[in-house]
Amino acid sequence: MATVHQSDGAAAxxxxxxxxxxAPAxxxxxxxxxxAAPxxxxxxxxxxAAAxxxxxxxxxxAAAxxxxxxxxxxxxxxxxxxxxNFAGAKGGVLAATGANMSxxxxxxxxxxSVQENGPRPVLPLAHGDPSVFPAFRTAVEAEDAVAAALRxxxxxCYPAGVGLPAARSAVAEHLSQGVPYRLSxxxxxxxxxxxxxxxxxIPVLAQTAGANILLPRPGYPNYEARAAxxxxxxxxxxxxxxxxxxxxxxxxxxxxxxxxxxxxxxxPNNPCGSVYSYDHLAKVAEVARKLGILVIADEVYGxxxxxxxxxxxxxxxxxxxxVLSIGSLSKSWIVPGWRxxxxxxxxxxxxxxxxKISASITNYxxxxxDPATFIQAALPQILENTKEDFFKGIIGLLKESSExxxxxxxxxxxxxxxxxxxxxxxxxxxxNLHLLEEIHDDIDFCCKLAKEESVILCPGSVxxxxxxxxxxxxxxxSSLQDGLERIKSFCQRNKKKNxxxxx
Numbered sequence: 280m281a282t283v284h285q286s287d288g289a290a291a292x293x294x295x296x297x298x299x300x301x302a303p304a305x306x307x308x309x310x311x312x313x314x315a316a317p318x319x320x321x322x323x324x325x326x327x328a329a330a331x332x333x334x335x336x337x338x339x340x341a342a343a344x345x346x347x348x349x350x351x352x353x354x355x356x357x358x359x360x361x362x363x364n365f366a367g368a369k370g371g372v373l374a375a376t377g378a379n380m381s382x383x384x385x386x387x388x389x390x391x392s393v394q395e396n397g398p399r400p401v402l403p404l405a406h407g408d409p410s411v412f413p414a415f416r417t418a419v420e421a422e423d424a425v426a427a428a429l430r431x432x433x434x435x436c437y438p439a440g441v442g443l444p445a446a447r448s449a450v451a452e453h454l455s456q457g458v459p460y461r462l463s464x465x466x467x468x469x470x471x472x473x474x475x476x477x478x479x480x481i482p483v484l485a486q487t488a489g490a491n492i493l494l495p496r497p498g499y500p501n502y503e504a505r506a507a508x509x510x511x512x513x514x515x516x517x518x519x520x521x522x523x524x525x526x527x528x529x530x531x532x533x534x535x536x537x538x539x540x541x542x543x544x545x546x547p548n549n550p551c552g553s554v555y556s557y558d559h560l561a562k563v564a565e566v567a568r569k570l571g572i573l574v575i576a577d578e579v580y581g582x583x584x585x586x587x588x589x590x591x592x593x594x595x596x597x598x599x600x601x602v603l604s605i606g607s608l609s610k611s612w613i614v615p616g617w618r619x620x621x622x623x624x625x626x627x628x629x630x631x632x633x634x635k636i637s638a639s640i641t642n643y644x645x646x647x648x649d650p651a652t653f654i655q656a657a658l659p660q661i662l663e664n665t666k667e668d669f670f671k672g673i674i675g676l677l678k679e680s681s682e683x684x685x686x687x688x689x690x691x692x693x694x695x696x697x698x699x700x701x702x703x704x705x706x707x708x709x710x711n712l713h714l715l716e717e718i719h720d721d722i723d724f725c726c727k728l729a730k731e732e733s734v735i736l737c738p739g740s741v742x743x744x745x746x747x748x749x750x751x752x753x754x755x756x757s758s759l760q761d762g763l764e765r766i767k768s769f770c771q772r773n774k775k776k777n778x779x780x781x782x
Contacts, residue, residue, distance in 0.1 A: 372507045380504035382406060385741045389722075392729040402754075402762040405737040407549070407704035408615050409753040414676060415613045418669040424660035425617075425653065434653040440645040442469025442621075442655055449659035450621050454606070458594045458625065466624040468640055471650045473579045473607040473620040477501050479647065480575060480603055480622065483639040484540045485509035493531060493542035496743040497550055497707060499577065502543055503743075515743065516542070520697035520707070524553035528566055535570045541603075542572055547580040547590060550742050550749040551707045552681070552700025554588045557595075564596035573601040573631070579620070582611035582670055585678045586701035597625030601636075608661065610704070613673065619650045619658065677704065680752040680759050687763035693770035694748075704753035707739065710746050716775045721746050727773070732765040 368374055379385075386405050393401055409415040428434055441447070447464040455461045470476040481502070484490060491512035494502050498515075506513045516531040518524040531542065544563060546555045555563075567574050576593035584590045593602045607620030622640060624631055631637050649655075681700045688696040688708055695709040710724055718724050721738040725748065728734050739747030752759055 379741065380500050380507065382500060382737060382741055385722075385738060386735065389725045389729050389738070390735055392726040393733050393735070394730060397733050399733050399765075401733045401735065402758055402765070403735045404751050404754070404759070404762050405735045405749070407610065407751050407753045409704070410613050410615065412755050412758075414755055415673065415753070417612050417614050418661075418665045420664040420666065420669075421608075421612055421614065421657075421661045424657035424664065427660070428653045428656040431656075434656040436652055438469075438649050438652045438655055440647075440649065441641055442467065442650075443652070443658075446655040446658040449662050450606075450623065453662045454592070454594070454604070454623050457592045458597070460597075460627050462623060462625070466626075468622040468624075468644060469650055469655060470607075470620045470622060470644075471648055472609055472615070472618040473577070473605050474501060475618075475648070475650075476605040476607075476620050476622045477505055479640055479643050480605075481505040481511060482509050483636060483643060485511040486639065487538070487540060489538045490540045491536075491538050492540060493535060493572070495526065495543060495545060497739060497747070497749075498543065498743055499545060499549055500741055500743075512538075514539075518548075518551060518553075520551075520709075523698050523701075524548055524551040524707075525555070525559055526563060528562060531563075532566055532570065535572065539570060539572050541575055542567060543575045543577060544593065545577040546593065547578075547584060547702030549577075549580060549703050550705045550737070550739075551698070552703050552705050553698060554584055554586065554590060554702040556588060557591045560591055560593060561596060561599075564593075564599040567600040573603060573636070576602055576604045578604050579607045579610050580703040581606065583674065583677060583704065584702045585674060585681055586699075588701055590702070592625075594623065594625030598627050601626045601628075601630045603631075603636075608658075611670065611673075612661070612665070617651075617654050619654050676755075677753060680754065680756055681706070683756055683759055684750060684752040684763065687760070687767070688750075691763075691767045691770060693774070694766070700752070704751050705749050706752065707742075707744065708748050708750055710748060712746055714775060715770065715773050718773060721748055724748065728766065728769050731772070732769045734762050734765050734769075736766075 382405070389405070390401075410417070444464055446469060447467040450467045450469070451462040451464050454467075468479070470479060481492075482505075484492060485506070489512075491514055492502075492506055493514050493516055494506075495518050496515040497518065503513055514534045516534060517527040519527055526544070544555075544560075546560070547553070548555075564574065574593055574596075578590075578592060581590050581592065592604065594604055596602065602625035604623040604625060605620065606623060608617055609615040609620065624637055626632065626637075684706055685696060685699045688694055688706075693711050693714050695711060696706055697709065700706040710718075710721060712718055712720075712724075715724075718727065721740050725736050725738045728736065737749040739745060739749060742749060754762075
């Protein structure tokens, strides 16, 4: 019998070697001299090198991966360095600044400050989704329409890229009620919520080299994010708090040039809660015409008007300047998870048709995702059958909550609300940081508030207004009251030592 030697080499995959072999194959056993032992074979020779996952008791030159060796090993050569061609992504907009352009990302960051197993429930006052509250449940007519469409079994298919014809016609009919001319199905493009509507419009405008777009400050950060991703330059015009957050038309006009393609107006306004008058919108349209730009009107909160000022669709002025209106079911029907929105073209003079903007939107949607087919199929019934009582009920809840919000804020000297909310679900509030101890900015305020009081707010810096916060009043009054009281307690506990007691 041959003497068994311990090997400084490597054994074959799952094989055993007691001798010297050139290379025993996977799952083979070697006890001798072999040039190359085949898979699942036995050898009694000397192994020069054994493969992966093997055991060796002979002499080998190198041990392979996952092998066991009882001898001396020669170090394997270091892998050759590779220059990955996609490594440039680490310096791109998405990697470098994308997280700072998203309410969702900032909200998650602040929520991480909440103490686990805290004594009180977390109150989310940062975003407008009251669907979790039973009082804000959507209309039964909407639920029935979706269920009926699904049960037919006819809408499990892909839809047309721009939307089902019946759904587009229903939206056109719905929107024609507020303007002096009729829209057709060809004027409507269905999207996966208002968010995809933004994703569609911005790349279309970015096709022109050197183009820029005018965005409101404060505003909705998705516009800025999409512009950055598409290398579309952003210029900001101010909203004036003391004038009900009206657009500063002088600054708007001064920052535009021949490369300016469009401006964005949000009405009813997120994040400010304002509702613009007919006269103000008419002036905006005239300035846009003078500048030769189209107006993107974000009108997803169009039905949520709380005060006496009515909602005026920007499409009223489509004969002055072309308008692309963004709408959705998400806010007015309280169903953000259904992901159904639209882009409506208000362009009676056909300027957007001649300039191929409408064709570009169609082409973009043909290579993009679609809203769920059965939701599209339900849309005509949702628009036709939802009773006004549903909207009155939602507005009644929001009106009550907005009153509580505004009253409680006025009684807290550490924060200031310059304008009572008249629409949407939000109000912008200024932080009086000079009265607070070791609160450095709005994000610091929100993180410490979350940690100490389990209340989540949206910092104004992500909306373009540093040292402000956005508060949503889209929740049941008792929860809102509790949240505002916690904010007040937090401010009093963190007031400067030389600050006068009380609020």
